[in-house]
Amino acid sequence: MAGITGAILTATFISALYAIIAIGFTLIFGVGGVLNFAHGAFITVGAFTAMIVSSSSGLDLPIAVGLLAGTLMGAVIGAGTYLGVIRYVRKRPVTVLILTFVIGFFIMYALRILANDIMNVNALQIPVSPVINEGRFGIGASTLNNLFIFVSSWVLIGALMWFVNYTRTGRAIIAVSQSDKGASLVGINAEKINVITWTLAGAFAGFAGVLLAGRLGGGSWLMAIDPPAPLVLSFAIVILGGLGSIKGSVVGAYIIGFFETFTVSFVPNGSQLAGISSLALLLVFLIVKPEGLFGREAAE
Amino acid sequence: MATQNPLDGDVQKRRKQAVKERLKFGNLPLRHRLGAYGFVMLGLLPVILQPSELLNFTYVLFLMMFAISWDVVSGYTGQLSFGHAFFFALGGYGTAVITTQHNMPIFVGIAGATLLAAIGGVLIGVPALRLDGPYLSLVTLIAPLLLFQMFVLFSEGLPLLAPQGLGGTGGLTVQPPQLVSIGDGAFITVETTMMESLGRYYAAFIALLIVFGVCYAVTRSSAGSVFTAIREDEDAVRSAGLNPAKFKIFAFVLAGAVGGFAAAVWMHVGPFGYPNTENLFGPGKIDLSIEVIVMAILGGMGTIVGAVVGALLFAATTALVGWLDFTIPVLGLEFSALSPLPEFLLAMLTLVFMPEGVVPRNIKDGRKLLARYRGEAPPEPADADGRSASESVVSKYRDEIEEIIGGDNR
Secondary structure (H helix, E strand, O other): OOHHHHHHHHHHHHHHHHHHHHHHHHHHHHHHOOOOOOHHHHHHHHHHHHHHHHOOOOOOOOHHHHHHHHHHHHHHHHHHHHHHOHHHHOOOHHHHHHHHHHHHHHHHHHHHHHHHHHOOOOOOOEOOOOOOOOOEOOEOHHHHHHHHHHHHHHHHHHHHHHHHHHOHHHHHHHHHHHOHHHHHHOOOOHHHHHHHHHHHHHHHHHHHHHHHHHHHOOEOOOOOOOOOOHHHHHHHHHHHHOOOOHHHHHHHHHHHHHHHHHHHHHOOOHHHHHHHHHHHHHHHHHHHOOOOOOOOOOOO | OOOOOOOOOOHHHHHHHHHHHHHOHHHOOHHHHHHHHHHHHHHHHHHOOOHHHHHHHHHHHHHHHHHHHHHHHHHHHOOOOOOOHHHHHHHHHHHHHHHHHOOOOHHHHHHHHHHHHHHHHHHHHHHHHHOOHHHHHHHHHHHHHHHHHHHHHOOOOEOOOEOOOOOHHHOOOOOOOOOEEOOOOOOEEOOOHHHHHHHHHHHHHHHHHHHHHHHHHHHHOHHHHHHHHHHHOHHHHHHOOOOHHHHHHHHHHHHHHHHHHHHHHHHHHOOOOOOOHHHHHOOOOOHHHHHHHHHHHHHOOOOOHHHHHHHHHHHHHHHHHHHOOOEOOOOOOEHHHHOOHHHHHHHHHHHHHOOOOHHHHHHHHHHHHHHHHHOOOOOOOOOOOOOOHHHHHHHHHHHHHHHHHOOOOO
């Protein structure tokens, strides 16, 4: 990557991906006040589903189908986690914290066993191809794929914004995130809203997982905490942007994306700092301004 | 005795008498006696185990120490730590670097590593003063990941501190000198494998006694009461004229020192004492941190004893899963290949159905049984309006989260 233009382009593309990665996490925290440590596992589920559907050792369908399947599977896992476990312990935040932590690792190990022992694929390197893998109109394949990520990211964020601001269900989500009691007073069923939120968040995570694995040239069962560590990234982004604010998450994603890319490009020996820079930025933020940039405002 | 005023007669003698009374084994409450029996059993375990089994069980002793280290800070003060491996890694790497790259004796290595991990405790403890529940958990989650990156960054060498580097993702490959071993270069050289495993086991056992003793003493002292008070209500602690910040940092430093000490001893006791990211962080970088939490939760948070029992339960489940080698019909793979899924499942079930943990639950049931046996009325729980450790941690967190997301003010 030479020059400032290249760096800005790279940063823009990667930030768009980071935004999708973080948004599901924000949704769940905003509505239920649950810090979902299983978010990374949902992302991993998306990548593995894409591998099963579209790789040669799986069903060998086109990757677009894999992207759809990964998104759906993410939604199923998200809803399943909520309905199967979280629903019963929603009133006990610490238990929920530790549970999501354990559930996340449970899912990751299950995927590892699935890949290694049942499908005979190396779980550390599962093949997921980029959504667009051939160049057109004189643009290279990877640039086109980045463009696809960028466009789909903004389309999805736009759709989500529209959903929470202009539909009854979406507004109910905001209501629950602002006040449980108030929402129930006006007749909103918080249980239903929670299921919808977890499903949405899971879908976003699954989608992000397929894109991320495609961009990295493959996924792994540890992709949640291997660089770029989507689980930690989500945390970082959400803290930077302010907990529970969708707008904040998008802004936070771009801050982190740009900070990371510029560190790698313009600091001597920057490539070694790839994993650390965003974490360091997050720590500084935590100490200095823990409420984030857009602390606690509902999505707009 | 009771009619005398406290300063009558030979005060010294009466004090001695009172201490003797307290120390009479028969007068101890049943649960304390059971605990003492348990430790004696642990000490006599080598009588019935093969050397290879003994080596596996030695690791369980270290797991107990790790779980105790988590319980001291998170179980007592309610500051949840999700990255306790940070301290273990500091301890393990610290002693390895001191002994192999600076050629210091073993005990200097262990002391230095304990100190290093204690400093790590300060590093985590200081943010704990500014940050509330979930934010702090985040910092603790990131700390080991940052440390991991440091190992990669300085894999070639860290000037002055670690001239030969920190080994990157693979870890250090030079084995630290062993306390007890057949090979040369050990602190105590022995002849047979049996003696070697015995020596290793008892070295670990002594370390466990030290760790347990220190943590038990601290948590049962007035400092322990303050820890619990911090968990319950920080403002109340402040209003009593105590500084919660001091005690929080102390809790983190103690936990760090204990965890670092345990990991350092582990490096010198073996059986595979190479400090690498695999065994100090876990293959998934944060597995060990999770396992420690799972163990403490299984046994019961905020009890210290619970951490020991929880580690035993966890290890027993792991052993059981490994031993069940029937084939699962649909998937066509052996049940033992499913590890660690069953252990995690057990932890989830405990969290949902018995959040207070095994030890407090059994003590409660045991009290009822004893009362029935003696023909007394069932005891009113001592803390009839009090709350169990996990309950109060939970409510503390709920308040903090609601403060952050601006929930309803109750």
